[in-house]
Amino acid sequence: MPNPVFRSKAFQEPVQQARQEQHAGYQYAQGQAQQSQPTGSVGQAPQTGDPGNMSSEQLAQMYQQPSATAADTGRMTYGSVINRTSLVFLMLVAGAVFGWTFATPVENAGLYFIAAGVGFVFGLINAFKREPSPAMISIYAVATGVFLGGLSSMFDQRWPGIAFQAVLATLSVFAVVLALYRSGKVRATPKMTRIVMIAMVGYLLFSVLNFVLMITGAIDGMFGMRSGWLGIAIGLLAVFLASYSLVMDFTSIEEGVRAGAPERYSWTAAFGLATTMVWLYVEILRILAIFNQD
Secondary structure (H helix, E strand, O other): OOOHHHHOHHHOOOOHHHHHHHOHHHHHHHHHHHHHOOOOOOOOOOOOOOHHHOOHHHHHHHHHOOOOOOOOOOEOOHHHHHHHHHHHHHHHHHHHHHHHHOOOOOOOHHHHHHHHHHHHHHHHHHHHOOOOOHHHHHHHHHHHHHHHHHHHHHHHHHOOOHHHHHHHHHHHHHHHHHHHHHHOOOOOOHHHHHHHHHHHHHHHHHHHHHHHHHHOOOOOOOOHHHOHHHHHHHHHHHHHHHHHHHHHHHHHHHHHHHHOOEHHHHHHHHHHHHHHHHHHHHHHHHHHHHHHHO
């Protein structure tokens, strides 16, 4: 389903909040003018901040003051989202490098199970936490990165080059979706969002059933029911769902910036994008593995 982290009120408050905070720019300029105005001579009433009692020179000085930006008022901006997202992805990559380089999937399988468990737990905590926690998001990124590094190494040992192909395909899908969204050709409509959410629920139930059948031994094979061309078709559906989830993530971030969400929610946006990208990468990696297996 869509990232629950974007259900926070900070991403859904009306744009009126942003307009109210933009008014802080005028108040800031007015305060600067009050500090710079003369106090008046003896017997003369001092001038106040009322524009009606200010000279033309003071009025000009007041309106020449720069308006308070989103950063000045502590609001989330696209720049802050990019910075936090870059940091989260750096931690993901660092964890993946460790998982790939300093451990082998066979000898240290327990490490990857622990990393997967930590990433899953902290992912749930961050997803439903009201206020973003940079520390918890960092733990999620590093632990998930270690797991992805081990998983990628295991697949790459069996099918050399598959991890690089999966990374390249994931980045390509992200770039295409972002370009289409920026151009306005792709938007998250209410009707399409409902359809995708229903499909995501169905996909989740199928994945849980497939996992249970695999661990109980009811189905053989590396991917259970997701083997062969059926597995490839299901994987392509999952890639489409993850791609549309990116569109919903971009929409939520845009609404959060427009609504004047607090700057700390840039961490929430970064976490939401990271979870979607991890899902997309795993699905592409699995599709390539099934294709090579056949």
